[in-house]
Amino acid sequence: ETGVTQSPTHLIKTRGQQVTLRCSSQSGHNTVSWYQQALGQGPQFIFQYYREEENGRGNFPPRFSGLQFPNYSSELNVNALELDDSALYLCASSRYDSTDTQYFGPGTRLTVL
Amino acid sequence: GENVEQHPSTLSVQEGDSAVIKCTYSDSASNYFPWYKQELGKRPQLIIDIRSNVGEKKDQRIAVTLNKTAKHFSLHITETQPEDSAVYFCAASYYGKLTFGQGTILTVHP
Numbered sequence: 050e051t052g053v054t055q056s057p058t059h060l061i062k063t064r065g066q067q068v069t070l071r072c073s074s075q076s077g078h079n080t081v082s083w084y085q086q087a088l089g090q091g092p093q094f095i096f097q098y099y100r101e102e103e104n105g106r107g108n109f110p111p112r113f114s115g116l117q118f119p120n121y122s123s124e125l126n127v128n129a130l131e132l133d134d135s136a137l138y139l140c141a142s143s144r145y146d147s148t149d150t151q152y153f154g155p156g157t158r159l160t161v162l
Numbered sequence: 163g164e165n166v167e168q169h170p171s172t173l174s175v176q177e178g179d180s181a182v183i184k185c186t187y188s189d190s191a192s193n194y195f196p197w198y199k200q201e202l203g204k205r206p207q208l209i210i211d212i213r214s215n216v217g218e219k220k221d222q223r224i225a226v227t228l229n230k231t232a233k234h235f236s237l238h239i240t241e242t243q244p245e246d247s248a249v250y251f252c253a254a255s256y257y258g259k260l261t262f263g264q265g266t267i268l269t270v271h272p
Contacts, residue, residue, distance in 0.1 A: 053205075080258065082258065082259075082260070084260075089265075090264065090265070091166075091168075091251050091253075091262030091263055091264055091265050092206065092251070092260070092262050093262070094259050094260060094261065097258055097259065104258070105257065105258065105259050107259065108163075139205065139206070141260075143258065148257070148258030149194040149196075149255035149257070149258045149260065150194075150196070150208070150211065151196075151208070151258075151260060152208060153198075153205040153206045153207070153208075154205060155204070155205045156205060
């Protein structure tokens, strides 16, 4: 098991609401990436944070936003939730010198009703 | 952007047989190719990876091959065991952005 943790484990929201998901990176890792995994699909890259700044973004609208803190932990915020946002949200951490070798957390299962 | 195609979508083998999963990628700038195993309800687990300057890499029963010219890479599992049953994802990376394939459901029958 990796040292990447995520909270909460599960979350149920209604359409239009806002949600914040949290991720703590593995010790020694300073880069965090977020992915959305719909049922039966591979994870899709949302964005990556390095040194508290966004360092690359996938094809997701601006209502998906994030933060990284000085301790390298990170948050994913989603505004104006839509039904299609229902998915498993995964964060992955990596080292500064090998940002593509990523280790995943257990994920947060978000259900939007 | 990058596009990764993975085949087959399902693979059923008998215990002890070999299993091969193939992926193709579109962006020649991609330079890192990891494979993840995801059991039901669990996190994707990195099982092996290969960089673009290497053609093959082995780790016990698992091997990965890369053909940069053809933009193909493959996962080979030998002497499969029931605990190898899971969903396997390939991915291609350029500067830390992983693009995943659609996944292969591998079932190993005892």
